Amino acid sequence: MHILIVGGTGFIGSQLCQHFSQLKYRLSILTRDLSKHINAAQSFTLISKLQKTDHPYDIIINLAGEPLNKHRWSEQVKKNIYESRIQSTQKIIDYIKTAHVKPKLLINGSAIGFYGSDANQIFTEDSKPADNGFTHRLCHDWETVAMQAESFGVRVCCIRTGxxxxxxGGALKEMLLPFKLGLGAQFGNGKQWMSWIHMIDVIQAIDFLINHSDLSGAFNLVSPFPVTNAQFTHALARTLHRPCFLRFPNIMVQAIFGEMGETLLLSGQHVIPDRLLQAGYQFKYSKVENALQHILRKKD
Ligand SMILES: NC(=O)c1ccc[n+]([C@@H]2O[C@H](COP(=O)([O-])OP(=O)(O)OC[C@H]3O[C@@H](n4cnc5c(N)ncnc54)[C@H](OP(=O)(O)O)[C@@H]3O)[C@@H](O)[C@H]2O)c1
Known part of the structure; x- marks a missing residue:
């Protein structure tokens, strides 16, 4: 089995690489900067361009894109976030179009931002998005480009990840230091939903999609038990045996982080992984307390 991971150098991609290396799969990683990632001990091939290969890819996993939380969202930053995803996915489609041996499967990144935000709605893969804001348009267009691979006989799964x-890495790593110092805080009124997933379940769910050739379309990669921001911050503080009594008021989040803070920190969505559950996927970590205990115990 030969797997190409586009964006395989990132937070999720690097863990996927470790997993596939253990399974002894042949691995290639597409990166923008070969020199940054070259390493004698590595068990994969690094490439900087998608081109004809003597070893065709059985599966392409696309995770590439400018991070969402690196900068305040100016119009230019949103354009970079959008174009980095649409263009790298379009290059994959162009490659598939011309490849003599097509991959059997494209697993394409997406996010629960697809659903927009509504505090009172529970979203499944069949739900209509609550709004037509930036994250919905981004995920919708990203998925639309990826789904073009179906017309070349490729099975496509879009992973709407929480x-x-x-x-x-990711959000938890950012939170650890303030929480360890006893300075952990909930954002706003803490009622916004956080649909989360343990990294182990991301890897296992991707494996599950690979091994179930009857599955295609959109899949929510979130635990079946999302929590509110208040529940999450208290669970994290309890796991670290630290107090948690601070609040980051809306007005401060808006002033410091602008639209990015409003979207990623003050709004949320209650998302259920309906299609994975129906297909028989069993989550290793469904409850946030167990997930946090496992992650933080492992780290110490
Ligand atoms: N982490 C999460 O909690 C989460 C949640 C929901 C959805 N997602 C989505 O899942 C995907 C993977 O997440 P991640 O956290 O692993 O991402 P990440 O680490 O931020 O980035 C993945 C890779 O994207 C490439 N990249 C960065 N900027 C780029 C640009 N401007 N143009 C093209 N490629 C660029 C980088 O690869 P090179 O530098 O090697 O080219 C990077 O290693 C992302 O698209 C993200 O939006 C993540």
Whole structure:
């Protein structure tokens, strides 16, 4: 089995690489900067361009894109976030179009931002988005480009991923230091939903999609039990045996982080992984307390 991971150098991609290396799959990673990632001990091939290969890819996994939380969202930053995803996905489609041996499967990144935000709605893969804001348009257009691969006989799965929990990166890593110092705080009124997933379940769910050739379309990669921001901050503080009594008021989040803070920190969505559950996927970590205990115990 030969897997190409586009964006395989990132937070999720690097853990996927470790997983596939253990399974002894042949691995290639497409990166924009070969020199940054070259390493004698690595068990994969690094490439900087999608081109004809003597070893065709069985599966392409596309995770590439400018991070959402690196900068305040100016119009230019949103354009970079959008174009980095649409263009790298379009290059994959162009490659598939011309490849003599097509991959069997494209797993394409997406996010629960697809659903927009509504505090009172529970979203499944069949739900209509609550709004037509930036994250919905981004995920909708990203998925639309990826789905073009179907017309070349490729099975396509779009993974609408929630907040990925792991100590090595993502949102949890950012929170750890203030929480360890007893300065952890909930955002706003804390009622906004956080649909989260343990990194182990991201990897296992991707494996599940690979091994179930009857599955295609959109899949929510979130635990079946999302929590509110208040529940999450208290669970994290309890796991670290630290107090949690601070609040980051809306007005401060808006002033410091602008639209990015409003979208990622003050709004949320209650998302259920309906299609994975129906297909028989069993989550290793369904409850946030267990996930946090596992992640933080592993780190210490
Ligand atoms: N982490 C989460 O909690 C989460 C939640 C929901 C959805 N997602 C989505 O899942 C995907 C993977 O997440 P991640 O956290 O692993 O992402 P990440 O680490 O931020 O980035 C993945 C890779 O994207 C490439 N990249 C960065 N900027 C780029 C640009 N301007 N143009 C093209 N490629 C660029 C980088 O690869 P090179 O530098 O090697 O080219 C990077 O290693 C992302 O698209 C993200 O939006 C993540």
């Amino acid at each position: 907040i990925v929990l792991d100590a090595q």
